[in-house]
Amino acid sequence: MVPTAFDQDKIFVSQFIDACSSLGFSAYAYSVFSFISRHSHVYVYNTMIKALTDSHSAFEALLVYRSIGRAGLRPDSYSFPFALKAVVDFQDLRLGTQIHCQTICVGLDSNVHVVAGLIQMYSSVGCISDARKVFDERLGSFDVAFWNAMIAGYAKVNDPDSAWGLLERMPRTGTYSDSVLICWTTVIASYAQMDRPNEAIDVFWRMQCEDVKPDGIAMLAVLSACAHLGALQIQLGECIHGYIHKHGFDQMVTLNNSLIEMYAKSGDICKALQVFENMNHKTVISWTTIISAMAFHGLGMQALQMFSRMERAQVKPNDITFIAVLSACAHVGLVDLGRFFFNTMSSTYGIQPKIQHYGCMIDLLGRAGQLREALELVNQMPFKPNAAIWGSLLAASNIYADAELGEVALLHLIELEPWNSGNYALLSNIYASAGRWDKSLVTRKMMKDKGVQKMPGWSFIQVSNRAHEFIAGDTSHPQFDWIQKILFSMNEQLNIAHHVQIEYDELLDFDG
Template sequence: MLRSRLPRSSSSLLGIGIGALIFLSKYRGKRLISTTAAPDLVCLLKRCFDLNHIFQTHGYMVLRGLDQDNLLLSRFISATSSLGFSDYAYSVFTHKTQPDIYLYNTMIKALSQSHTHSAKEAIFLYNRIRFAGLRPDTYSFPFVLKAVVRLSAVKFGTVIHSQTIATGLDSQVNVVTALIQMYSSCGCVPDARRLFDGVRFRDVVLWNAMVAGYAKLGDLDTARELFDRMPERDVISWTAVIAGYAQMSLPDEAISLFRRMQLEDVEPDEIAMLAVLSACAQLGALELGEWIHNYIEKHGLYKILPLNNALIDMYAKSGNITKALEVFQSMKHTSVITWTTIIAGLALHGLGIEALDMFSRMERARVKPNEITFIAILSACSHAGLVEVGRWYFNDMRSRYGVEPQIEHYGCMIDLLGRAGYLQEARELVRQMPFEPNAAIWGSLLAASNIHCDADLGEHALRHLFNLEPHNSGNYALLSNIYAALGRWNDSGMVRKVMRDTDVKKMPGGSFIEVNNRVHEFNAGDKSHPQFDRLYEVLCTVNGHSKMVGHVQKGWWWWAASA
């Protein structure tokens, strides 16, 4: 509990919440003290952690008349909102008789950073500025534009843009930066670029806004071109492009840029680590992921929740589920994403029973599962062959947990039934789906027909896959294998002929290997690796030794030689 010496004074009760009213009722009729207590208020605000603390601090302010000072009241509103009590902060603001533009800006900033409803209130409050006889300044526009981004209200954003021109503030760097961020976040990157090109003096924040806009759009070539042109870069610049590569499933480029970032002595922060861990998870780069984990520990980086979640995901996808469990067990605070990630990791490693036990722990911890959690649960059932358990979770998702089954859940259930040999039930579930089956659904049926040698089901699935992904060679190969397993060689050859006639190319096989924190990719017939000649020489030597002992196996060297 906050402790402070309370004076025996009184003040107006306007704008005070119920908690503050109860607090002040003990001190009615006592004298008001001047604002010399302002330094104490700052200390009290730093020690606020819950709503009771906020009530006491507000009462402390009112008793001394500190709530009449716009600057001090602004600090109170900012602290209250940062603790998640923006509704209370807004209530206090609305009872202020003459708020100045600084107070308006503080309240707009607080509301724009909160939930969607508060973002709407931020825009409403911005519109009230002129009615109060005030004029928006260079802080008003960036704050309200954050609310525009949260609501994706680009039309209102263009109105604000025109107002910045009318007030003559459109050339201010922080205003232009906010406009570029708004247009980029709302998908209007060409508009953002026109603004960027029209600015004569650009700081690193402005460059970052434009680079991030292209990266989020997925135009990584332009993002990289701008990045390379930047006169100076900070950690945000690097992180924007690294994250862009990771999000577009280009982990090699992401990790390569991260290494360049290290060579240029740029210290990564938590967000940069989050981006590169995502790339490590995609590549299965365990050594680099472990190095990043050690770096986080050594440099005392703040372990934000998403960073711990990313570590769990990286370890699980890179093959070290034990380490993923260690990170999970060490976490003091978890979220539904944390639980879902560890459940999915256990399922990925074939530990279906352990994944279901973890889900039971999640329920005991009173963490409500979401739709992604059930994808992980059904996947765990599929890997463990737990058909009855999978049926129960699938059928009770809606009634017990309030989660509406989506096409991904149907896909998991069809995969579960298909793997277990319940092919007709899987086929019937496809017919009953309220969604149009996609390639993943028909692919699951085709894979199941391959496992259980059901040519009729394989033909049925492939007919649909012809239309959905006509150039996927794997689908043709599966059906050909089914025919071959049944001794139907003519049909198997016919499928191969169809592939040739329709110019369907077989995707080359490939593999990854991590050596000294670096991931190397090898594809059949690809000679682009810088050390190809040396690798080929070593593999030929190994093959020669294998022949001497009577063991010959076609491996990567054979694919390379046949290129």
């Protein structure tokens, strides 16, 4: 390019910089840009800013953006969105507001790409009210990119209700583009990530009613919600499975992995296995998901056999795979095999055990009654034990009535989880099982003195494809009054039936 003077052509130079960056040679691309930038066009600057932002070199990208003015050039409608994306990576609100002012000065603050970039920037740095102000100022000129950016902004700050409220207000044009589909998918995923599966499924049904065709990503989000609800939404999960097969999405590995997880959490391990076996391409996530599913269902030996199949298929396990394998060993009490996998993780597979692996191993030893060894492993850990590890020891102490170890575990749990009533109740039960009623009462008194409230248990029922949650004495359900009315009516009918039965029985006795 140099001998032929193509290095002075803005299109060729931009394509060259883009190609270098995409191949991982960002430093060389930047050196080429620095050499020719003095006589360059803003198009080349934009390409360099984009390349540096994509390679997470936000600081350098912002330096290039600032150099546009020094070169006697003027930022255009592409410069600002790329620079704002760098601001998001750099998390610099002050610089973001400066760029916002510059968009106003050059008259590009109404450009659709610039406005979307500003909304994304403000919401990403936590200024959702400023993002909404930018959105409301452009509300008169409908463009789905504005709405998409604002809905994504609410999802980013974990406010799915505002995202859904905005989506309901979005003008319906009769035809739906990919951008509109992204809005719906964002809301569904936001509810699912906030552990609000009912709302995620409601939005999915509304999406169907408005004839918006879901894509693979939307189905991933709603499958996550189905998996969270387990057996309560197995029918919806099966419907989505049918949709996936009908529309040719069944070759998407990520969807199949989610189907395996959904079926497993819904209690249908046979269908989870069927999905797995029908997969043409299985990744390490696919193998790990099915191993974990089988361990979850108590099929420890089958899970370990699946791990052997995975090794024969020459798929390298990751750290999450070993969590599933150690859990499988714990479910069937294979202590020696669990020790073997735990000890060979590093030497054979190059995976250093994390605190989760130590937790699995301690749980395995605790379930097998080897409490002293479990406590020794806790003391040898290169990590500070967390509540899950002390909770495993406390549960094992309950099973094997080891009050001494239970005391040790509870003292640590009180520091880590001072308001968890289950820990106190469990130790109290350990003392009671050992006949140490005085200690049991002291534990209950300690719980009362600290003001720890016993956490109530929840009940779930499914009505018309929606899961409803209840606790004893709960009055928070929006249809509470109607439910009470039905219950009173049922009670009256039962009383009437009871009195009729009594009179009938007395009549039979009289006839006799």
